[in-house]
Amino acid sequence: MKYSKIAYILALLVLISSCKKSFLELSPISNANTNAVFKTKSDFDLATNAAYATLYTIYAPKGAMSFTGELMSDNATVSTLAISGSFTIVDQQAFRDYTVASNNTGVYQFWVDYYTSMYQINIVLDKIVDADLDDAYKKQIIAEMKFLRGLYYFNLVQLYGDVPLVTKPIIGEEAYAMKRTPKADVYNFIVEELKAAATDLTEPSSEPAKGRATKGAAKSLLGKVYLTMGDKAKAAQILKEVVDSYGGSKYDLLPSFTSLWGNTTAQKNTKESIFEIQYLGGAANPYSSFWPAFAPFENFSITKYGGGMNMVTDDLYNEYEDGDTRKDASFYTGYTKGGVFVPIKFNKKWVDLTAPLDGGAEACNNNFIVLRYADVLLLLTEATGDPQYMNRVRARAGLPLFGSAGYPAVKYPTIDLAVEHERRMEFALEYQRWFDLKRTGRAVAVLTAKGKAVNANKLLLPVPQYSLNQNPNLAPQNPGY
Template identity: 60%
Template structure:
């Protein structure tokens, strides 16, 4: 399995340096630190930890995350796109082949990240540092590993479980684990993280994982496994922790200078303005191609469907915060096309074809916790808190659109779609609730049971024929 062999033997140099106050981005000194170094001191591990968090910029890159969470759903589509057009259209159209270059790139990105994470876990355990620090570092790495494997099991089903740095020889004998075994490892990792990470108000730097972040991901994992009781216990701990709250206005959640608010549970830190910083590229990537007005050169991915736009109830302020309906071209003519607005940064400086935007990205936020609580408990009270923030009638009251969403489950599906629109939840939500094959074909998607997961990249199977392919590919 040469793909994994290459990944686990690669030296990962992923040091991000910037001046963001008290952010994990500060942790790495200017150096050539090598991921194969034997880290010994806290300063050494600060460098290593930074390299692990830096993998978030790849895993949640705009093209990668949108491809498997929005474009495969009914939220987003593609028209003209920059780059590998055929491979992107194949993801949209459920015509992916095992030779799709993007799917192979995503596979590589995850296993490169696992190498960095596993290397830190291996080395912190033999570094002889104090137990509290050691367990916190392990907890942070296990949070990232659990989060990434959760994404991977959603994308590919059973995947090779690599939980330590292994030799090239061992890589060839590391075959696909069952989905059950992958989920069990995710639970083990996230339990350790939840037990050893501090509350949000005590994390050592902005952007670092907290107890609440680990509990929230683990709760979603339990929901995916059908264990609503365990999910409820975790989510109620987050709910009662006093660490998080909804912001008064939905519009206050987004903006180039909105960072690490009380609603944020886990947030990727960006610092725009310089190409040497980890800037946000969502705005450029999600703008229409070559419009030359709002961005210098849009990527054209993650364009909003009419179906999502029409999902919003009359008077819901979240629609206009989330979605642009078009733009004026250089001649002042309005071009009607729907595209994401949440990561808009029209004043960002330009470098090459990129706007160097400053926007952070919230992987998890408190509204998600409340909606997951309704999913776990069947109690609409938590969902109604989210609706109240939007100024909308509560489920169960006279003015709620009961005819369209008559049950708590359908009301929640609607609410998660509009509250978390384009934030990389929709496809996984539909899979988790068993609704994908009801909803997506009705929207024109040629989704089938087999096509709800990606193929194992053909290059992986070519290099090791013992790796099995997913059915239907």
């Protein structure tokens, strides 16, 4: 991405939002200026970069994917002193404790985040159709936007169930008239978006630049969507296509799990990466904040101001097998303050000890990987029941293979339980756990056994009450709220 241009377009969007606050608070979507002029390739490059820049919000440390994927799972907790940010600590803890209400400010903020982001995608798709531009360029941009829109609706439907399916920029009156689309229809839309994207996107590791969607990304995401829909046959087919077409040549596991994490160019956009959000360190650039946000609150020796978010549970830490190299690569067990060791388990994956300060925040230089090859391999074992793909991931971690004499078969006697365990160890704090448990139908059983006050209704967030008040067409509310 051209970061200076992203910074410019984001500044423009802030200006628009400050002038059009009433539009930004409309439900079910938020709107900027629908009369924006898009004519030249430069215009669409800027708009496309702005659409990609919405990933910073969607996958932020205090965004929807973090609060649900980790905090609503058995992987993480939040400090009672954590910095509240845009909503209260009580509202944050409600996600952990399954006490979320329809007036929770986070529930509303996440809804607004997604539909504000969707606007950026929809405006590009709407304006580029009639633009006097090269057909190959138009086809590529349309495919990239369809990938992003498919990704965002996949997240939305898992979070809220039935959601408004908005596929064009709309004005206030239309927004107030929107209804929720049944989740089955939303899933069908996602499938068609990703199929279309996979047809027209470029091959992995070719132009356009790093951070942009490719055929491999669209197919990998489509495989996960099929699995979530319960169609293992289609999931296996498309995931096997990714492995057969790109495995070894374009994608592969890195020899060392530790090599995935860090703040150097060598640790970004590696051969294992399928879709990765791009950051640059330093106050003048879009920088990541995973490291300080996931560091302990008030430590002042690891980071200047730790956020206290997604603190690692003992349950997660203790599930690692002896000899699993991912354990030490993923977590610290404490820090030293004033010569005294403070025992607390927290993230190591996005550590950036050399990050410069931007005021009171570390301007970290690490990317966030949304899709990586280990995900494809483990999903393929989930879809097929064939342990060979999972065993590649275990071999890298230095562990006995499933089916061998040293495998902990007493704890994980079936291939399904083995994959569940493996995904938890491989993707700790990467926003996967809650969605994995939901996908396999294991969420209520697993989380209830660990003291979570969860039931089937609580596996969806409520529709924000503020949005329902504005637009009664969004009714009925999700069951249980």
